[in-house]
């Protein structure tokens with residue numbers, strides 16, 4: 072018995088054992104005792120995680136995959152969570168303990184997985200795994216790059232992002248239409264920002280709404296003083312600003328609205 076791939080769940084099963092092992096080995100296993108694998112499917116990655124000195128939980132939305140995992144990995148059975156990762160409150164499993172996240176992720180919800188991770192960053196020191204190559208590159212890209220955007224700035228505000236390697240479609244069943252990319256996110260030692268974090272998220276998201284426009288234009292809705300809008304930073308486009316500059320920008324806006 073094996074699981075029939077379902078398109079609407081983004082199921083592309085990895086068939087190359089050495090790549091699966093390489094992904095599992097990407098975690099440092101330092102600073103936590105638990106790892107959560109998202110979307111284990113038939114467990115190609117899971118079996119390498121189970122060899123490690125760490126407790127592995129898996130969360131899988133597909134009932135057929137869950138049955139397969141429970142039947143084939145007997146000692147994993149009570150750590151298989153049959154839930155939608157995006158909707159499930161994972162603190163029911165881990166409480167306040169730290170855990171790492173890993174997976175060959177369902178590509179149709181990759182950005183949402185990253186955003187949920189960012190929300191839970193206090194508990195997630197490390198995150199690795201495979202996305203569509205463009206998404207992995209975007210997360211890791213720096214200012215000035217064409218693909219630099221919301222996901223890059225928000226992720227890199229809290230994590231060091233490293234693109235590890237590219238994986239071709241041929242090692243999946245069924246093969247996806249695109250290349251895949253594996254990345255590693257390591258939470259920064261000091262990951263609390265020296266500015267209002269809620270405002271930071273708003274500024275970054277609003278700033279990138281219209282990539283080609285200057286920040287003076289995109290951030291109109293913030294009702295900024297003319298004095299502040301004359302600052303050179305507002306003459307720039309969002310893709311020109313580093314993470315640090317977005318923090319500076321947030322601080323400027325914070326102080327402006329307080330006046």
Ligand code: SAH
Nearest residue numbers: 083084085110111112132133155156175177
């Ligand atoms: N890791 C496996 C499967 C990758 S395909 C492998 O490498 O072969 C992506 C997996 O994510 C599928 O098993 C799919 O059922 C699962 N999935 C899709 N959406 C999900 C969600 N919202 N929550 C949890 N799992 C999900």
